[in-house]
Amino acid sequence: MLTPPIPADEPRRLQSLHSLGVLDTPPERRFDRITRVATAAFRVPIALVSLVDHDRQWFKSCVGLDVTQTDRSISFCGHAILSDDLLIVPDALDDPRFADNPLVVGEPRIRFYAGCPLSGPEGRKLGTLCIIDREPRSFDAESVALLRELGSWVEEELASIGLERALASLREQAEMLDRASESIVIRDLDARIVYFNAGAEAMYGWPVDEALGAVTHDLFATVFPEPLAGIEEALYRDGRWDGELRHTTRAGDEIVVLSRWSLQTAADGRPKAVLEISSDVTARLRAEEELRRSEELYRSVIAAMSEGVIVQDAEGIVTACNQSAERILGYGAERLLGRSPADPRWGAVREDGSPLPVEEHSAFQTLRTGDPVRGVVLGVRRPDGELRWLSASSEPIVRSGESRPYAVVTSFEDVTEQREVARMKDEFVSVVSHELRTPLTSIRGALRLLEGGAVGDLDEKAQRLLEIAGSNSDRLLRLINDILDIERLESGQVSVDRRPADALELVRLAVDAIQPIAERAGVTLRSDVEPVALVVDADRIVQTLTNLLGNAIKFSDPGGEVVVEVRGGAEGAVVRVVDRGRGIPAAKLESIFDRFQQVDASDSRQKGGTGLGLAICRSIVAQHGGRIWAESVAGVGSTFTFTLPAAEMQAVTPASIAGAGRATAAPTVAVCSAEPRTIDALAPVLERRGYRVLGMSSIAEVATVTATEQLQVVLLDLDGEGAVADDLPAGAAIDGVPVVMFTRSGLPHEGGEGSAVVSLDTGAVDTEFLGDVLQRALRAHAPVRRVLVVEDDPDLAAIIVETFQRHGVETHHAPTTRDAVQLSHEVAPDLVVLDLVLPDGDGFWVVDWLRRQDRLHLVPLVVYTAKDLSDEERERLRLGQTVFLTKGRVSPEEFERHVIELLGHITPPRAEAA
Amino acid sequence: MSRRRVLIVDDEDDIREVAQMSLELVGGWEATTAGSGDECVARAAGDAPDVILLDVMMPGLSGPETLARLRDGRDTVGIPVIFLTAKAQSSETRLLSELDVAGVIAKPFDPMTLHEDVSAILGWSP
Known part of the structure; x- marks a missing residue:
């Protein structure tokens, strides 16, 4: 048996067959009637329309067989499609190609076969129309012609299938064109519309039947970007043209379209029509234009x-x-x-x-x-x-x-010029300040010397004149200070230095400062303050409070009361200063905060004010982000209120309020005076400096107390009725406790070298001076102090050492942690000043070492470092009384004051001292 | 102990006089004066006072310039100096106190307590 050879054009043949789309479709009458005619005409039992696929033959129509397909390898038709001629096999058993074919030796037992090859639309042989008999037969020329005729008939039917399919596909394409949102218009060479899709209907508004036949350029009132002749020339030359056109729709709207024209040509290459595909870009152009305009606007704004x-x-x-x-x-x-x-x-x-x-x-x-x-x-x-x-x-x-x-x-x-102006203003303020103060220095100095009796006693009238001159020079000085103050505040040159502070402390400072004035005016000060944690410039807020309290006192009658009140809330603090004075007229409640705007023009003279106090208060409160205002009822009194907004409500611990930290065990001072008012005046000042105060009325009382209390120093009043100190020699001590004697007379006491008699004005206590006096007294009675300075910077170390030596303190210097340990061991210091960054380790290590030493684990410590320490780090560094001072934040004077004060507070246990 | 000896330096005659009277009459000290930085340098070398009260703004040698001369001098290098200044701005005072001085006293000073202020700065017993 010979397997049918594969034709030379097999791939194209198969493509042609598959493109017909007829394989595996149901039987159709148009082919079945041909096979029925064939069986009848040739009197054969079997007739087939067989299509030869890749590895099978499939029967589109089939008479006399039950199968719809067989293998191509055993097919007769596979042979028949190799030639244009009919394949005639009169007796298969005689043909070596088919003699042992299973279709011959088995069912359907083919003996005779005649097949006419079928050409598809492209001329490829797709299969056959064949007739089969189970008996050998001869096939004459007339039969050949008839079979060929029937074959042509099948070919025609196959061709019409192809046409139908092409038509269906065209219809689909047309629908797609219609569905396109673009306008698709085909016009002939005279510009008459021959096709108008649904997109064009939507875009222009004309229904297709109105548009067909119209001249496009007239219908759309086309405005061309260049003469039409030029466009057409390009179209004919290049076969295409695109550009922007202006059209008018049926509704009269002008639209801008982006149009693409292409020239359609006939088979002979002659132009026959123009396809115009256009999209409406009006909205896009408008948006672009708007964007361009807004960009232009921004650009010109930024440029301007x-x-x-x-x-x-x-x-x-x-x-x-x-x-x-x-x-x-x-x-x-x-x-x-x-x-x-x-x-x-x-x-x-x-x-x-x-x-x-x-x-x-x-x-x-x-x-x-x-x-x-x-x-x-x-x-x-x-x-x-x-x-x-x-x-x-x-x-x-x-x-x-x-x-x-x-x-x-x-x-x-x-801001170069602004900075220059600010600098010049700063300089001006500085010069004015200097120029005005210089003559005042002489005037006030001379007056004070006269008034103080330094050159002898004066008669009453002269004394009175001096008082007038003195109080007015004081007023002039206040005026200068206030003017400079407000200039700097309002020019924003003074930045508020915010630190944690407690309202209680601030009010106490202000009340202390103003107390003497209140007393002279016979006005009672009362404070009702909640402890509110604030983050403010303490000096400035105290200044504000002092100003407000001073005003309230000035306008109160003797016997009156002034109340300062602080309330805390989520919003921050509300501070009120309430008086029962004559009140402020409603019309002036606002203007009193302006410069030189007193309620009564005579006030400045009578009350000694500068007329700037409230303006300064307003500036300070404003710089803190707060508000200040006054309320008043005539004859009943006035209330000045200001708010301080809560800064970040940070947890303010007592230690951070104290700033530098305060010695834990407060040294005790006994104030001994026959005058209770003297004790009342000194106690708050001393308490503020960290001392515990015990009031005593006689030396006998002091002597009893020393038995139970560990006193560090006694302040003894030399004046007053029944002078308490009559029986005590100057410079003495009571039970080993040093005594500082003071006089309120304002004159230096006759006292020899080393006598501890000082002059104190209890009406206005000089806090600094009193502190120094106490420290000197403490030092004088303490054994030699030893301080260890651990600091690697030689210059700084030299300064610190010199500071201590000036105060008569034995000082040792350790530039490294090793030296620190060595010297601590050798000298057992009473105080350690410690830098944290050292060349061979850090201060934490030194503290750890000190903590393990029996003699040193409670040694007072001053941590003096450039580092800002966290709470945790501070905890790690704590030994005995521990003070943290930050380099650069603390001035040399402050450092000295803190350290010497700490040293003054350190009292070695009595047993050791003895 | 012998009386404290002070040199007051100020270009203002009146201020010199007031300060001198203050320290002599109230403080019981011995005060001499100089009207300029140059005079101060010359006088200080010879007198070797216990402290020099030095005005900051003076024509000719200013206070800080005078201070520098004093520190350059073999006989004056160790004499404590306290600035007297009418400059009231805290920034200025701070700058001054950072120089090699024992302290700064603001003008107008109180003549009744000037000697105490000086003593407090220098740690002298009053």
């Missing part, structure tokens, strides 16, 4: 701004800038663009003149944190080397949904 504006990308490279930026920086855009602010050519400096690190640039801060940064002041060099000062603010630019900025906009203004 007097502030410089630069835009930088995520790396900090300048990508855009405005003209002001060029003007201020002195560089053209071409030199700014692409430059980074990190560029060393800027020579950027901080306000103090030190080089500005790149990460402090506002733009870089914003890029790093994603947050806006405002008011960074920096100096930059212009190309000519001139330094200009800028105040810069940066805003991040972030894409929605992202957190990191992809760019940053920095706006800046040139």
